[in-house]
Amino acid sequence: MTLITFRKDATDGKARTGVLSTPRGDIRTPAFMPVGTAATVKAMLPESVAATGADILLGNTYHLMLRPTAERIDRLGGLHRFMNWDKPILTDSGGFQVMSLAALRKLTEKGVTFKSHIDGSRHEITPERSMEIQKLLGSDIVMCFDECPALPADKTRIAQSMRLSMRWAQRSRDAFGDRPGHALFGIQQGGLEQDLRAESAAALTEIGFDGYAVGGLAVGEGQEAMFGCLDFASDQLPQDKPRYLMGVGKPDDIVGAVARGIDMMDCVLPSRSGRTGQVFTRHGVLNIKNARHQDDPRPIDDACTCPACTKYSRAYLHHVFRSQEMISSMLLTWHNLHYFQQIMDGMRKAIAAGTFTRWQADFHANRAGGDIEQL
Incomplete structure (x- = not known):
């Protein structure tokens, strides 16, 4: 019997809030998972990532199997000890990175x-x-191995790929075996095709998984097409299990996905953008490298409680970015991760209160208003 359980506490429309419980701690849903590709969230200490509000990290099977190797990590006590992160870790299967x-x-x-x-x-x-590697890593949530075709692709190719992934899903389930305290998630495929997604969901449900991912999106199809697919894809998956949208995304992608019944997401965007000077705020996106910030003593966002906003000015952050100082990546990544977790916290509270529709309207209105006026 698995020790990992999922509890839905409230719904508002299709949006859900609840708790995914694991032996290493609870994951509040909707949850955003920062990506620790090579056993680190770039520019962040693990305790700093935890301070942003993250309950779980994602580790990358493909990168870790190549360097330093899963066998070495196992000998050194597993991924949690290796990277000094004692909360849950989800590892992807390696399929997407092999493709890309x-x-x-x-x-x-x-x-x-x-x-x-x-x-x-x-x-x-x-x-x-893939199951062996993820067992050596010691991750709490394991993803079954699948093939992710790049979109656009013709329906015949998508169908062949999906059915191969379903055969691999059964083999992943068989190889995973009985591992109390660890969960295995299946991955729905089928491109943007409703009938193929339904076929995939039925196959996965028959095999039986602890959670279900919507795979094969955010691969170039655009937000409108992605949302169109999520309008039906989420409903095809079991209601009583967590649903994970892989590789998403921008703040408005995340909010739209939660509105369509998604519980978990991951993306490199907040950390990668922090390293390139792109900053996400409740007023939208700004580029700290722009000259308009060089004499600005104000914070990025006066309502944000992250260290970048409470202790440093836009002028300073502009200066250290332009000077290529390491503290720039550290502070901007911290801010972005903090902002993403604030979005998740706001959605959880709004869903629980039954005010998610109003929360969404306020979220979009604030972002549409744009950044504060230049001094």
């Missing part, structure tokens, strides 16, 4: 062989190997 990063990949019924983007060494991932 690996050179000379070869896809067969068995799995995928590819050359490392780091040193050209040859590797193979199968559903069984």
Whole structure:
């Protein structure tokens, strides 16, 4: 019997709030998972990530299996100890990175062989190997191994890919076995096609998973198409299990996904943007590199309680970014992650209070208003 449980506490329309409980701690949903690709959220200490309000991190199977290797992490006590993070960790299966990063990949019924983007060494991932790697890492939530075709693609190709992923889902389930305290999530595929998504959801439900992901979105199809798919895809998945939208996204993507019944999301955007000077705020997006900030003594957002906003001016943040100082990435990443977690906290409270529609209207209105006037 698994020790991981999901409890829905309230709904408002399709939006849900609740708790995904694990032996390493509770995950409040809707939840945003910062991405710790190579066993670190770039420019952040683990305790700083926790301070932003994150209940769970994502680790990347593809990157960790190549360097430092899952076997080494296992010998050193598992991923939690290795990276000094004692809360839950979800690991992806490696399928998306094989599609997007690996050179000379070869896809067969068995799995995928590819050359490392780091040193050209040859590797193979199968559903069984993906389960083995994620077990060595010791992650709390494991993703089944799937193939993620790039969109756009013709329906025949999408159908073939989805059915292969469903066969791999069964093999992942079989290889995962019985691991109390650890969860296995299935991944729905099918592109933007409602009938293929339904077929995928039915196959996954029959196999039986602890949670279900909507995969194969946020791969270039655009927000309107993604939302159109989520309008039906979420409803096709079991109501009593957590639903995870992989690789999403921008603040308005996240809010729209929650409105369509999604419980969990991850994205590199807040940390990657922090390193490039792009700052997300309740008033929209600003670029700290712009000259308009160089004499501005005001904070990025006077209502934000992160260290970048409470202790530093726009002028200082502009200066350290332009000077390529490391503190720039640290502070801007902290701010972005903090802002994303504030969005999640606001949605959880609004759903619980039955005021999510009004909360969404205020969220969009604030962002549409734009940044504060230049001094």
